[in-house]
Amino acid sequence: MRLRVSLTDSKTLHGMIQSVGKVANKCIIRFSQSTFDIIVTGADAPEGVQIWSQVMTNALFKPDVLRIESNFNDQINLEVATETFLHALKSSINAVDVIIRLAKRDRDPLLNFTIGNSTVNGARLEISQEVLIRVLRPAEISRIREPECPVPDACIYLPRLHKIRRVAERMQPLSDTITVSANRAHELKLSIEKDEVKIETTWRDLDHPDLEIMTQARHGRVESEYRSVRLDMKSFMRFLSSSVVETKSITSICENHCAIFYVYIGEEDSGSGVMTFFLPAVEV
Structure with a gap:
C-alpha cells in the first residue's frame, strides 16, 4: 500500500474536516484515483447522524503528484481523529506546498505532512506533522453502507x-x-x-x-x-x-x-x- 499526494487546497479540506469535527471526533477518509471521500457512520456520531462527502481528487490534489496504490482497487481507507487531522491541515493553509504520504512510526501507521514555506528572505522552510491513523481492511469497509432513504417528499x-x-x-x-x-x-x-x-x-x-x-x-x-x-x-x-x-x-x-x-x-x-x-x- 502506497500513498503520496500533493495537497493544493488546504483551506477547503480544512473546512470540510472542521464541519465533520462538529459532528464526530473521528471519521473515515478514502483516497482513490478519482475521488476523495469523508465518511462518518451512525455509530460514530450522536443521534445517528451520518456524513457522506465526496470531492473530485483533482480538486484537492495535484494530478501529476498522485500515487495511490493498494490491493483494494487502488483505494485506501483510513480512520483518523478529526482533531489531530485538523491541526495538521491548519498548519498547511498558507503553505507553498504540502506533501501527504503514508508512513509508519515503529509499527503505528500514520499520515506524514511535509509542509513547505518560504521565509522573508526567500529561503525554504519545512515542517513535518504526523497524524496517527488506523488502516481499514476491505472487510470492514464492505460493512459500511450509505443510508437507504425513501423517495423525498x-x-x-x-x-x-x-x-x-x-x-x-x-x-x-x-x-x-x-x-x-x-x-x-x-x-x-x-x-x-x-x-x-x-x-x-x-x-x-x-x-x-x-x-x-x-x-x-x-x-x-x-x-x-x-x-x-x-x-x-x-x-x-x-x-x-x-x-x-x-x-x-x-x-x-x-x-x-x-x-x-x-x-x-x-x-x-x-x-x-x-x-x-x-x-x-x-x-x-
Whole structure:
C-alpha cells in the first residue's frame, strides 16, 4: 500500500474536516484515483447522524503528484481523529506546498505532512506533522453502507446556512427538537413547539432543484401543503456548522423518516464535490 499526494487546497479540506469535527471526533477518509471521500457512520456520531462527502481528487490534489496504490482497487481507507487531522491541515493553509504520504512510526501507521514555506528572505522552510491513523481492511469497509432513504417528499434550496443558524440559535434554548418543513410553493419553515410555546420562521421564494419534478409526479398534493420532519436540535445545529464550506445547499425531506442535506463544495455545476448529511427523524 502506497500513498503520496500533493495537497493544493488546504483551506477547503480544512473546512470540510472542521464541519465533520462538529459532528464526530473521528471519521473515515478514502483516497482513490478519482475521488476523495469523508465518511462518518451512525455509530460514530450522536443521534445517528451520518456524513457522506465526496470531492473530485483533482480538486484537492495535484494530478501529476498522485500515487495511490493498494490491493483494494487502488483505494485506501483510513480512520483518523478529526482533531489531530485538523491541526495538521491548519498548519498547511498558507503553505507553498504540502506533501501527504503514508508512513509508519515503529509499527503505528500514520499520515506524514511535509509542509513547505518560504521565509522573508526567500529561503525554504519545512515542517513535518504526523497524524496517527488506523488502516481499514476491505472487510470492514464492505460493512459500511450509505443510508437507504425513501423517495423525498419535498426538496428545496436552502437560504445561506449562517442565516438559518441565527434563527435556530434563538429557538435552541426553548426546545430539544426542531421541525423542518418544506412545500412546493417555494417555502421552507423551521418551527418548535413545547408546552404553551410555538415559534416558527418561514422563508419564501426559494428555488426547487430538478429532483422536485420527480416528487411532484409521485405526490398529487396541493403546492402549499408542507412535508415535515422533526430533528434533534443539537444534531441540526452541528449540521449548520458546515456553513464554513457552503456555496449552495439543498434539503430533501423524507417525512417522519429523515432529512438529507446536500452542501456543495464549490459551485454546484462545477461538480467539485458535495457533503451529504443524513439526520434521522426524532419520534414524536
